[in-house]
Amino acid sequence: MATTITQFQGLTFSILVEEFHDKGTDGRLNCYLASIYTQDKATAVRHLVRRSRLPGAASAMKREIEREGIKAFHRLRGEKRHDRVDG
Template sequence: MRQTITKIKGLTVNIIIEEVHHQHEKGGLICYFASIYIQPHGSVERRLVRRSRLPGAAAALKAEIKRDGLRAFDRMKA
């Protein structure tokens, strides 16, 4: 099992992406889970924004955030 935590620093909030990959000994994917949180600067609390079980969803979100900033979350709500 491998866990990856990515932190994207913004002007007012940080975006934290936690990914869990679980593979069997032959390399096949058993489980993938990504959780995306928003954490205001200077705060310990973080708010869950989205969860995904699709492999590569976190990488796609990272690219959208780097391209569009927090506007990427406006598309999620719709």
Template sequence: MTVNIEVVEVCQTDQNGGVLCYVAAIYTQAHGSTEKTLVRKSRLPGAAAELKKEIQRDGIRAFDRITGGDR
């Protein structure tokens, strides 16, 4: 199965570099489909970068730990 992975990440900092707001949302979209599925949403800074490492290491199987499902 081929999927697209979309990461939406928002980070707002103050004038001193302190994090005011951080949100990362990760979506999958089956190839040829217009429907997106939210896989993970996190407010922990660095969540998107951590998931990227997991996907590079484990491929689509990285989502099995998140969703508990079989892909």
């Protein structure tokens, strides 16, 4: 069993990408779970944002967050972002 945690630091919160996988003696994958959490810097409370059981999902999530930053995070949470329109 192996667990890998990647942390992205933000101003008010951090994003944690946690990956767990277990392989049998024959090298085949028994279990895989990737999870994204937000962690408040003041209280260290973690909130689950997304979870996937598809192998390699954590790598895809990490690449997306590294490439697009907060935009990718808002998309993963399903938030609707509206640009400000001055009128």
